[in-house]
Amino acid sequence: MSAAPEDRAQAEGRNSEDSLLEEDDIEDAGETVTLDHARPLDRTNRPALVLDRVSMTYKVPSTREEVADNLPWYKKAVYGLVRRQPRVSVRALRELSIVVGEGESLGIVGRNGSGKSTLSKVISGKLMPTTGEVWSSGTPMLMGVNAALVPAISGRQNIILGCLALGMSRAEIDERLPEIEESTGLDTAIHLPIDTYSSGMSARLRFAIATSRNPEVLVIDEALNVGDARFRERSQERMKELRDQAGCVVLVSHSRKTIENSCSRVLWLDNGFPLADGDPDEVLEGYARYNFLLAKQRLKEAEEHVNSFRTSYRNVTVQRT
Numbered sequence: 222m223s224a225a226p227e228d229r230a231q232a233e234g235r236n237s238e239d240s241l242l243e244e245d246d247i248e249d250a251g252e253t254v255t256l257d258h259a260r261p262l263d264r265t266n267r268p269a270l271v272l273d274r275v276s277m278t279y280k281v282p283s284t285r286e287e288v289a290d291n292l293p294w295y296k297k298a299v300y301g302l303v304r305r306q307p308r309v310s311v312r313a314l315r316e317l318s319i320v321v322g323e324g325e326s327l328g329i330v331g332r333n334g335s336g337k338s339t340l341s342k343v344i345s346g347k348l349m350p351t352t353g354e355v356w357s358s359g360t361p362m363l364m365g366v367n368a369a370l371v372p373a374i375s376g377r378q379n380i381i382l383g384c385l386a387l388g389m390s391r392a393e394i395d396e397r398l399p400e401i402e403e404s405t406g407l408d409t410a411i412h413l414p415i416d417t418y419s420s421g422m423s424a425r426l427r428f429a430i431a432t433s434r435n436p437e438v439l440v441i442d443e444a445l446n447v448g449d450a451r452f453r454e455r456s457q458e459r460m461k462e463l464r465d466q467a468g469c470v471v472l473v474s475h476s477r478k479t480i481e482n483s484c485s486r487v488l489w490l491d492n493g494f495p496l497a498d499g500d501p502d503e504v505l506e507g508y509a510r511y512n513f514l515l516a517k518q519r520l521k522e523a524e525e526h527v528n529s530f531r532t533s534y535r536n537v538t539v540q541r542t
């Protein structure tokens with residue numbers, strides 16, 4: 222284990238603007254995982270990624286009048302003086318501890334605003350968690366739909382730039398360039414400026430750049446949902462290769478098919494809470510039923526359904542040796 226962002230003090234103020242589930246309802250007891258390289262884990266392979274009591278609370282300005290009304294007089298005065306809106310805490314991630322083993326691919330599902338992107342940013346180090354620590358066996362790489370590409374230059378030049386940004390030497394890039402170009406499947410379009418590309422073509426390029434280095438921990442946020450059947454097949458093959466090379470993949474997606482085809486395990490988040498973590502068929506089935514009940518406005522049944530998952534979920538306990 223190498224990377225360990227520092228523990229940060231608990232954020233002040235714990236009032237989320239809307240919360241479906243209460244924190245006290247999450248049980249803390251559960252499996253214990255020991256961070257010791259010499260001893261392999263029972264349940265997983267060696268850990269590639271460990272999240273230890275990670276949570277994330279954003280502080281954001283709010284125009285909601287009750288927020289301002291409920292402030293003590295001195296805070297009202299301060300906000301009035303600096304003409305700022307009062308801030309509220311949005312709890313994007315409640316306390317979460319998970320271990321992802323080498324060779325595993327973890328899918329993350331959940332409704333809009335459930336904390337998936339926040340989690341992917343925390344894992345990849347783009348965002349410092351409010352509490353807790355993230356440990357990984359290598360530097361995690363986040364590949365998102367918005368990964369930066371330079372529009373005016375060709376696909377090939379973007380590959381070179383992207384690989385330089387990933388820390389590859391020019392000689393290494395020259396050696397691997399034909400293989401990376403081939404993996405995009407873009408053929409002669411690789412020589413055209415990428416502002417002429419379709420979104421699927423750009424997605425292929427981003428995927429090829431991000432996976433060119435065999436990162437030990439690859440975090441993919443939605444990027445596989447675009448592209449045609451051939452691209453999806455290629456990307457699944459590549460993800461399998463990455464997993465086989467003892468890395469781990471974390472994939473955020475709204476597409477059940479993408480998760481089904483690519484993941485060996487699925488984490489379901491709801492309003493920042495982990496509801497289930499396990500077999501893809503089981504978790505995806507539960508999530509699909511929840512969405513079905515919500516869509517049919519069968520809210521009581523939906524709540525009972527979600528509660529049955531909530532009570533069966535166990536956070537792991539991470540111990541250091």
Ligand SMILES: Nc1ncnc2c1ncn2[C@@H]1O[C@H](COP(=O)(O)OP(=O)(O)OP(=O)(O)O)[C@@H](O)[C@H]1O
Nearest residue numbers: 279281311313331332333334335336337338339340
């Ligand atoms: N930069 C930010 N500042 C303040 N609040 C944020 C920020 N990013 C996300 N949030 C809030 O955190 C919560 C979780 O958002 P997040 O984007 O992680 O959810 P998500 O599951 O990825 O959603 P979606 O499926 O819609 O992409 C939401 O309530 C959102 O409003």
